[in-house]
Amino acid sequence: MECTVCRKPASYICRCRRPAAYFCHRDLEVHKKLYDYPIHKDSSYPILASQESKNILLEHIKKLCEACQNQIETLNLKTVELTEYLANNLHELLENLAKCCDQKVAKLDGFIQDMKYLSDYIKEINTIDVKDFYTPLENALLKVGNAEKFVSKLEGPSIIYPKLQTNNLFKMIPSNVYHLIGNYNFSVHLSNSCIQYMHPGEEIKTIPCEYLSDTSRALRVGENSIIITGGDNIPQCALLFNLKKKFIDNLSLLEKPRKNHAMAWIGNKPAVLGGENPNHYKHGHDAYKSVEIFESNRWVYFNSMCKARNKLTACNYLDKVYVVGGVDNRNQHVNGIEVLEGDTWREVFVEFPYHLNVAIPVVFLHSNLVLLLGNKGGIIFFDLPNSSSSSTIESGTNALSFKELLNENSHNHAFIKKGVYTLLNKESGLTDKYGVFF
Structure with a gap:
């Protein structure tokens, strides 16, 4: 294809218009300043997902799982503390407390399993088709800068613990990864x-x-x-x-x-x-x-x-x-x-x-x-x-x-x-x- 500006052989494609714009290396920086669109090498082949981006996402997911596992251990310890306190003060809440703990542990375990599935899903992405629009996950995999910005927003679930001398049971703030x-x-x-x-x-x-x-x-x-x-x-x-x-x-x-x-x-x-x-x-x-x-x-x-x-x-x-x-x-x-x-x-x-x-x-x-x-x-x-x-x-x-x-x-x-x-x-x-x- 020819450069839209100078008609020399084009090396890049941008879908800032219909049909797509093609341009050479000389006009690349000027075009970037004018339009806020992703620019790709002109090729009929799919884009390779950045391995470094994949590694950043997978490492962050691993850290979220480790943090979640730590919360499971902390939750069990906190439950023991609360159980001992409630045993002397609020016996009728013991059963509810254990049930609450089991529910939260199940949610945290479920998150770890979901993140394992997500990791497997990401590992299978080796190419991304050149197209007009990309999902947030695809956008993160296109280049390292996108991945770093993306993982900085991802958070795992977390438990809200009450003070020991209160009647409130702990709550869990859900993860924003799914969203x-x-x-x-x-x-x-x-x-x-x-x-x-x-x-x-x-x-x-x-x-x-x-x-x-x-x-x-x-x-x-x-x-x-x-x-x-x-x-x-x-x-x-x-x-x-x-x-x-x-x-x-x-x-x-x-x-x-x-x-x-x-x-x-x-x-x-x-x-x-x-x-x-x-x-x-x-x-x-x-x-x-x-x-x-x-x-x-x-x-x-x-x-x-x-x-x-x-x-x-x-x-x-x-x-x-x-x-x-x-x-x-x-x-x-x-x-x-x-x-x-x-x-x-x-x-x-x-x-x-x-x-x-x-x-x-x-x-x-x-x-x-x-x-x-x-x-x-x-x-x-x-x-x-x-x-x-x-x-x-x-x-x-x-x-x-x-x-x-x-x-x-x-x-x-x-x-x-x-x-x-x-x-x-x-x-x-x-x-x-x-x-x-x-």
């Missing part, structure tokens, strides 16, 4: 007039964008980049938006116009799931079960879900995708959860305590699917390891504060910091904070 492996860590909210976004520890930023609607959906595909799809105003459009540079690029059109859908990563590619026909008011509700993924610069159909779902929510962890709630063609609540493993969808039947007929914030946390229900009644933990056909649901109120849950807020993405998820509220400047503890 950060599949999610760039900032929160986004789309409305009819603007995009609001916020990175941890920073103020909410607002970008006017009049043609969007609250029925559009967004997926974070970089540290400052999102893909926005569908909605009432742009039902078949897909836009790549650089929040930092306020730069918009048009992607290819969706195969099917849709709104109130969901977005997630499928096979490490951006995907849209379900939703409904934006013209449903003309011919009744028209919920979709179709799925599209973005590959080779265009949207293509993927295997459809088991059920048509509108106003659904989706999240993913490694090679699995979880779809929750929504309504069908009759505008009736769709019970249960669907799980994508490989190319196959399967249903997990469960009776939720509330009708999830509006999209709600959902995150993946410590082998659990966590539903944040706001004023609907607290936090629901869906126990995924035991969910082959059915599951029990534990409902709690471990929230720092509950404000109005936004019906149109499904595209809000939660981020976690020290066990706290923060979601942008539709009222500018306000956030909802959820403290999640086991």
Whole structure:
């Protein structure tokens, strides 16, 4: 290929535009300053995953497991201390204390097993296809600098110990590994007039964008980049938006116009799931079960879900995708959860305590699917390891504060910091904070 600037033989490729830009070594630095896009050697072969990056991630996972093992030992010692104290003061709590310890040890053991699976998963990644967008894990494996920045954010679970002379049992702050492996860590909210976004520890930023609607959906595909799809105003459009540079690029059109859908990563590619026909008011509700993924610069159909779902929510962890709630063609609540493993969808039947007929914030946390229900009644933990056909649901109120849950807020993405998820509220400047503890 020829350099886009000087027409000499090109050595590098950048997908800052459609079609991709090619350029020679001389124009490399100038191009880097102008555009905030990953630049690759021009090659028809996949990119080699950086072995040094893999080593950094694997070493950090090993340290997380060692720290987790140390916490198991400390937890057992603390339990002995508490047991001796309670034996003389609160005999009726002894059984609960031992049960609490067993539960926490099981969670910590489960984390170690999950990290072993994650390590094996990373070891198998030797090449990464050249493409438009990369998952957080893929991005970390592209070069050492990315890996170092990535692992600096990963935290294992930790136990909160009470003072010995209190009646409070210890709690565990969950790890953020499950969340950060599949999610760039900032929160986004789309409305009819603007995009609001916020990175941890920073103020909410607002970008006017009049043609969007609250029925559009967004997926974070970089540290400052999102893909926005569908909605009432742009039902078949897909836009790549650089929040930092306020730069918009048009992607290819969706195969099917849709709104109130969901977005997630499928096979490490951006995907849209379900939703409904934006013209449903003309011919009744028209919920979709179709799925599209973005590959080779265009949207293509993927295997459809088991059920048509509108106003659904989706999240993913490694090679699995979880779809929750929504309504069908009759505008009736769709019970249960669907799980994508490989190319196959399967249903997990469960009776939720509330009708999830509006999209709600959902995150993946410590082998659990966590539903944040706001004023609907607290936090629901869906126990995924035991969910082959059915599951029990534990409902709690471990929230720092509950404000109005936004019906149109499904595209809000939660981020976690020290066990706290923060979601942008539709009222500018306000956030909802959820403290999640086991």
